[in-house]
Amino acid sequence: GALRRRSDSLSVSALGGPGGQGGSLRGRRSSNASASSAGDGEDVSLDLAMDHWEAFDAFVAKVQPFSAPERRRVAELLESLNYSEAQAEWRLKAMHEIARVSRENDLGLGIHQMESLLVRYDWDTAKLKRYLLGMQMLRARAHQFGSPSARQLEAALLRYSLDVDQAYRHLRCVTQLQADEGFLADAGRPTLAEIDRALELVDHDFDHAKMLLVSVMDVMRDSKRWGAPSREHVEAVLVQAGLDRDAALSEIRKEYRINQYDKFRDEQKQRRARRKSDSMAFVVAHPPIWNPAAYPDMEPPPDLDQADSRSDFGDARNIDGSIDLATDRRLSQS
Numbered sequence: 602g603a604l605r606r607r608s609d610s611l612s613v614s615a616l617g618g619p620g621g622q623g624g625s626l627r628g629r630r631s632s633n634a635s636a637s638s639a640g641d642g643e644d645v646s647l648d649l650a651m652d653h654w655e656a657f658d659a660f661v662a663k664v665q666p667f668s669a670p671e672r673r674r675v676a677e678l679l680e681s682l683n684y685s686e687a688q689a690e691w692r693l694k695a696m697h698e699i700a701r702v703s704r705e706n707d708l709g710l711g712i713h714q715m716e717s718l719l720v721r722y723d724w725d726t727a728k729l730k731r732y733l734l735g736m737q738m739l740r741a742r743a744h745q746f747g748s749p750s751a752r753q754l755e756a757a758l759l760r761y762s763l764d765v766d767q768a769y770r771h772l773r774c775v776t777q778l779q780a781d782e783g784f785l786a787d788a789g790r791p792t793l794a795e796i797d798r799a800l801e802l803v804d805h806d807f808d809h810a811k812m813l814l815v816s817v818m819d820v821m822r823d824s825k826r827w828g829a830p831s832r833e834h835v836e837a838v839l840v841q842a843g844l845d846r847d848a849a850l851s852e853i854r855k856e857y858r859i860n861q862y863d864k865f866r867d868e869q870k871q872r873r874a875r876r877k878s879d880s881m882a883f884v885v886a887h888p889p890i891w892n893p894a895a896y897p898d899m900e901p902p903p904d905l906d907q908a909d910s911r912s913d914f915g916d917a918r919n920i921d922g923s924i925d926l927a928t929d930r931r932l933s934q935s
Contacts, residue, residue, distance in 0.1 A: 698726045735765035746772045770805045788814040802840050812844050820849050827857035
């Protein structure tokens with residue numbers, strides 16, 4: 602009348618359902634169960650085994666409306682979630698909803714594909730539905746973009762946070778710009794990344810994007826004498842100037858002059874600091890000599906002897922105590 606177990610939980614393979622700890626399937630005990638806290642190798646009553654089995658059957662029946670999952674599938678899911686019925690039911694509902702979307706839109710997703718996508722989107726069914734339907738729409742219109750790969754379509758969709766309308770506008774503009782050979786020659790053959798950035802700067806306005814890409818080349822050529830600003834900076838200045846080349850050049854010239862003046866001021870500060878440091882080093886290296894004749898009524902400093910005494914006038918005082926005005930003037934100027 603008893604089953605033998607080798608672990609804390611009942612064997613799923615033996616019972617067709619989970620045992621162990623968690624949810625309403627955890628720790629069920631009949632009144633006559635003698636092994637309520639049994640450890641490894643101890644006996645479990647048949648009543649306890651049947652109690653777990655019946656609880657598992659009830660849960661399987663409860664989740665049948667969600668695509669009728671098999672018993673083994675339910676058992677594996679419960680085991681992976683530490684037998685939390687609430688978590689298992691929530692995930693089965695999510696799988697059922699994505700299966701419905703796949704069926705209604707003829708996506709042909711298998712159970713492993715759906716589970717992988719749900720894990721990728723953190724089991725957020727709303728976000729995953731936007732991704733699936735967005736990819737379906739982009740694939741249907743792929744011939745308008747030169748038939749890009751699924752990876753390229755996905756990258757465009759993710760670039761705009763699953764906004765399929767923005768992704769469509771982006772792909773359409775990029776395709777049209779890359780197909781215009783005259784424009785590409787005038788714009789200096791911009792890369793795909795440069796085209797993408799230009800489109801974002803002008804909110805995917807096709808004509809403004811063309812104007813921006815062509816103007817960038819002219820402004821970069823004319824602004825080399827003003828520090829040769831980066832392409833990204835020139836693009837930002839042009840957009841701020843309303844794509845006016847003259848206004849952009851004027852702003853770049855102004856920025857360059859301000860930067861040069863700031864650089865000059867920094868260099869001046871550094872030169873002053875060096876001169877001050879050199880002057881202090883000179884005074885320390887050439888200390889004045891204390892001349893008792895110059896101060897007959899003063900005593901030398903108590904911590905210095907007669908040979909190493911010092912004067913407040915530095916090297917500007919002569920041996921007889923008089924002040925050398927020329928030397929004093931040079932020291933004060935330094």
